Amino acid sequence: MEKASILKNKLFLYVTEFFAGMSVMAVELGASRLLAPYFSSSQIVWTIIIGTIMIAMALGNVYGGRSADKNPSPDRLYGRILVAAIWIASIPVLGKYVVLGISAVVIFTVDTNFLIWAAFAACMVIFVFPLFLLGTVTPSLAKYSVDSLEDSGRIVGTLGAFNTIGSIIGTFVPTFVTIPAVGTSITFLLFAGILLVLGLLYFVSRRKGAVKSAVAAALFLACCVLGRSNSFAFWEQGLSYEGESVYNYLQVKEDGSRVILSTNVLFGVQSVLMKETGLTGMYYDYAMAAPLMTGLEEPGDCEMLILGMGTGTYATQCRRYFGDMDVEGVEIDDRITDLAREYFELPGDVKVTTYDGRAFLNVVDRQYDVIMVDAYQDITIPFQMSSVEFFTLVKEHLKEDGVMVVNMNMRGSREGNINQYLADTIATVFGQVYTVDVSGSTNRELFASDNPAMTDNLAAALGKLPQGSLADLMGRVSQGLEAYAAGSHVMTDDKAPVELLGMQVIDELIKEEVAYYKGIYERDGIKGLLDSF
Numbered sequence: 001m002e003k004a005s006i007l008k009n010k011l012f013l014y015v016t017e018f019f020a021g022m023s024v025m026a027v028e029l030g031a032s033r034l035l036a037p038y039f040s041s042s043q044i045v046w047t048i049i050i051g052t053i054m055i056a057m058a059l060g061n062v063y064g065g066r067s068a069d070k071n072p073s074p075d076r077l078y079g080r081i082l083v084a085a086i087w088i089a090s091i092p093v094l095g096k097y098v099v100l101g102i103s104a105v106v107i108f109t110v111d112t113n114f115l116i117w118a119a120f121a122a123c124m125v126i127f128v129f130p131l132f133l134l135g136t137v138t139p140s141l142a143k144y145s146v147d148s149l150e151d152s153g154r155i156v157g158t159l160g161a162f163n164t165i166g167s168i169i170g171t172f173v174p175t176f177v178t179i180p181a182v183g184t185s186i187t188f189l190l191f192a193g194i195l196l197v198l199g200l201l202y203f204v205s206r207r208k209g210a211v212k213s214a215v216a217a218a219l220f221l222a223c224c225v226l227g228r229s230n231s232f233a234f235w236e237q238g239l240s241y242e243g244e245s246v247y248n249y250l251q252v253k254e255d256g257s258r259v260i261l262s263t264n265v266l267f268g269v270q271s272v273l274m275k276e277t278g279l280t281g282m283y284y285d286y287a288m289a290a291p292l293m294t295g296l297e298e299p300g301d302c303e304m305l306i307l308g309m310g311t312g313t314y315a316t317q318c319r320r321y322f323g324d325m326d327v328e329g330v331e332i333d334d335r336i337t338d339l340a341r342e343y344f345e346l347p348g349d350v351k352v353t354t355y356d357g358r359a360f361l362n363v364v365d366r367q368y369d370v371i372m373v374d375a376y377q378d379i380t381i382p383f384q385m386s387s388v389e390f391f392t393l394v395k396e397h398l399k400e401d402g403v404m405v406v407n408m409n410m411r412g413s414r415e416g417n418i419n420q421y422l423a424d425t426i427a428t429v430f431g432q433v434y435t436v437d438v439s440g441s442t443n444r445e446l447f448a449s450d451n452p453a454m455t456d457n458l459a460a461a462l463g464k465l466p467q468g469s470l471a472d473l474m475g476r477v478s479q480g481l482e483a484y485a486a487g488s489h490v491m492t493d494d495k496a497p498v499e500l501l502g503m504q505v506i507d508e509l510i511k512e513e514v515a516y517y518k519g520i521y522e523r524d525g526i527k528g529l530l531d532s533f
Contacts, residue, residue, distance in 0.1 A: 010145050012201075012202070013141050013144060013145045013159070014158065014159065014162045015162075015198070016081075016137065016141060016198055017137065017159045017163045017166070018162040018163065018165060018166040019166060019195065019198060020081075020134050020137040020138075020163065020195075021162070021163035021165070021166030021167040021170065022166035022167065022169050022170035022173075022191070023084075023088070023134060023170060023192075023195055024057070024131060024134050024167065024170065025166075025167045025168075025170030025171045025174075026173065026174045026178075026191040027053075027088060027131060027188070027191065028049060028050070028053050029171065029175060029179070030174060030179075030184055030187050030188050030191075031049050031053070031123065031126070031127050032045070032046060032049055033184040033187075033244065034095050034096070034099070034184055035049070035099065035119055035122060036248075036249060037263075037264055038099050038100070038103065038264075039115050039118065039119045039122075040115075040264065042499045042502070043499045044115065044119075044499045044503060045115075045119050048116065048120050048123055049119075049123055052120065052123040052124055052128055053123075053127065053128075056127065056128040056131035056132040056135055057134075057135040059132050060131065060132040060133060060134065060135015060136045060137075061135050061136070061138065061139055063132070063135075063136055064077075064135060064137065064138065064139040064140045065139035065140075065143075067136065068140040068142075068143035068144070069143065072144065074140075074144055074202065075203075075206070075208070077136065077137065077140040077144075078198070078199045078202040078203065079199070079209070079212065080133045080136055081133070081134075081137070081195050081198055081199045082196065082199035082200075082213070082216040083130075083133055083216075084130040084131075084133040084134050084195055085192045085193070085195035085199060086192070086196075086216055086219045086220060086223070087129060087130040088130050088188055088191065088195065089189055089192035089193070089196075089220050089224070090219075090223050090227070091126060091188045091227075092184070092186075092188050092223070092226075093223050093226045093227040095126055098122065098125055098126055099118075099122045099126075102118055102121045102122050102125065103118045103122075105121075106118040106121060113503070115503055116503070134195075138159060138163060141159055142155070142159060145159065174187050175246065176246070178190060179246070180244065180245060180335075183244050184244060185227055188227070189223065189227060192220065193220065196216060196217070196220050199213070199216065200216070200217065236251070236253065238253070239251060239252065239253050240252040240253055240259070240343060241339065243335075245333050245334075245335035245336070246333070246335075247332060247333040248333055248336070249264070250262075250336065250339065252339060252343050254343075256275070257274065257275055257276065258272050258274050258275060258280075259272065259275070259344060260272050261310065261311050261336070261339065261343075261344070269282070270310050270311075271311035271312070271313045271336075271344065272284075272313050273311070273313065273316065273343070273344040274317075277320055279317075279469050279470065280313065280317065282313075282441065283407050283409075283441065283443040283445055284313050284314045284317050285317070285470075285473055286436060286438050286443075286473070286477055287314060287372060287374075287405045287407065287445055288317060288318060288321060288322075288470070288474070289405075289445075289447065289458055289474055289478070290372065290404075290405040290447060291318065291325070291370055291403075292474065293447060293454040293457050293458045293461075294369045294370065294401055294451075294454075294457065295401050295451070295453065295454075295457040296369065298323070299318075299322040299323075299325070300322040300324065300325045301325065301369075302318075302322070302325045302326070302369040303325070303326045303328075303366075303369050303399075304325060304327045304328070304368060304371070304372065305328050305329070305330070305366075305368040305371045305372070305397070306327065306329040306330065306371075306372045306374060307330050307357035307361075307373050307374065307375055307394075308330070308331065308372075308373065308374035308375030308376075309329030309330060309331035309336075309337070309340070309352050309374075310331065310336060310340070310374065311336060311337075311339055311343070311344035312329065312340045312344060312346040312350060312352075313344070315327040315346070315350055316344070316345065316347075319347070321470050327350050328353070328368075329350065329351070329352040329353070330352070330353050330355055330356075330357050330360045331352055331353075331354060332354065332356050334354040337352045340352070356382075356384075357375050357382075357385055358385050358390055358393065361393045361396075361397055364397070367397055367398060367399045367402070368399065368402060369398075369399055369401075369402050369403070370402065370403050370404075370405065371394055371397060371398060371403075371405075372405050372406075372407075373385065373394065373404065373405070373406040373407070374406075374407045376407065376408065376409055381418070381498040381499070382498075383491075383493075383496040383498050384493065386421075386422060386425065386496050386498050387491050387492050387493045387496050388425055388428055388490060388491065388492050389493045390493075391404075391425060391426050391429040391430070391448075392429050394429075395429055395430065395450075400450075400451075401449065401451040401453075401454075402449065402451075403448070403454060404426075404430070404447070404448045404449065405446065405447050405448075406422065406445070406446040406448070407443060407445060408422055408423075408443065408444045408446055409443050417501065417504065418501035418502050418504070419444055420487065420489050421489040421491055421498075421501055422446070422491075423484050423487075424486055424487045424488065424489040424490055425489070425490050426446060426448050427448075427486030427487075429448075430448035430449060430450060431449075431452070432449050432450065432454055432483075433447070433448045433484040433486070434446070434447045434448075434454070434455065434481040434482060434483055434484060435481070435482055435484050436477055436480045436481050437480070445477075446484070455478070458474070458477075458478050461474075462474055462478060
């Protein structure tokens with residue numbers, strides 16, 4: 001095999017290996033960000049991403065080795081790299097449509113595990129082929145770079161080192177640099193561009209493949225023009241803000257009465273600001289019973305901690321109705337805190353610490369009258385904030401008659417659902433546990449304390465509230481509270497299967513939402529379904 005001049009000193013081979021490894025990890029991290037707004041960023045989704053990518057790489061390794069043995073021409077490898085570059089560059093253009101299309105098909109064809117099947121199918125369609133092509137790089141380069149058995153170990157080891165170093169850099173750069181700075185779409189385009197340049201350099205040096213190179217360059221430029229948008233919710237018009245942070249997809253929209261933060265494209269409202277004084281109609285209103293359960297003469301005298309501050313809806317509502325109480329928040333995503341100040345009128349004197357909620361409790365020694373745990377987001381429930389050990393830590397930071405309120409956002413009906421696990425776990429720590437379902441939503445509020453008079457305190461406080469919507473709602477909350485009878489579904493730091501439990505509830509919710517349309521489809525077919533919209 002006669003080597004091209006650009007390959008003779010092996011440096012270009014090592015550079016190719018380096019950037020191939022970097023691109024694989026960048027695409028993997030980009031995959032998580034592409035899927036998260038639709039399927040969440042839970043451990044289940046990460047497992048699917050890693051599993052499908054490993055499948056692609058394994059198949060690519062096998063094919064690359066056999067192809068290099070059968071036809072040891074670098075032209076074929078660098079041609080595959082060009083194809084991979086264009087495929088990756090097209091992901092920002094087509095990926096979100098593919099995700100939604102696959103989701104629609106799965107919802108109408110699968111009865112259980114919607115998230116698993118939809119996320120798996122999306123990964124297979126979008127990411128397996130380009131990563132299969134990149135999986136051919138290492139065995140092919142080994143074939144081209146090994147001249148004799150005497151130096152084979154050294155050369156293969158060097159190739160492996162370059163691939164590993166590239167993978168390390170490809171892990172950190174998207175997470176900490178490109179995705180927060182320019183977004184997921186541009187990140188895909190940047191790393192696709194690197195692969196494109198590698199292929200073009202090779203073919204230019206060989207003075208061949210002009211048509212192939214020109215087509216690849218033209219397609220890449222087209223993708224750059226069409227795929228620069230960071231919008232995941234492409235059907236939404238007039239968003240006040242849409243972007244990404246290290247942790248989340250973020251979307252702010254507003255109408256005449258309120259401003260809303262969403263961190264998931266398909267469902268869920270994480271925070272809301274009412275432009276005029278009034279109740280939100282959401283779980284935050286129900287949670288305002290917690291300060292009234294403490295027995296303090298004035299609920300405005302409460303010292304409150306909010307774990308999962310978001311944009312400060314709970315803090316804002318409590319202050320509007322109870323006065324300028326001492327409120328402190330913990331929010332792991334500092335970009336959400338920035339949005340809280342910019343769009344949601346979070347007062348400057350409300351301190352927000354950028355930290356994990358449990359880690360914060362480990363380092364602070366202050367006690368509070370009310371601790372709000374609002375860190376559960378659709379299927380993404382931090383296991384470290386759902387265990388006996390965590391709730392014990394919360395209890396240690398409550399005053400003697402303090403109250404913990406937990407927003408459980410996925411009310412399930414089956415035995416052993418996520419909320420039953422959470423409530424059973426909390427009931428092993430606190431002596432008094434009460435729950436109330438939030439009307440018109442899937443949320444359930446849980447109130448826990450060691451104070452046996454917590455419900456009596458609420459009833460007594462009702463008489464002191466001014467007549468109006470809050471007093472009416474607190475009356476309904478008081479009447480709707482149910483004492484929780486503890487069961488045996490207890491989660492610990494060692495065993496807390498929150499992702500699987502959350503997925504079961506999501507399945508139930510999706511079934512309920514699509515039952516009507518599924519019936520139309522089964523009765524009238526696709527035409528009837530289209531006519532129903």
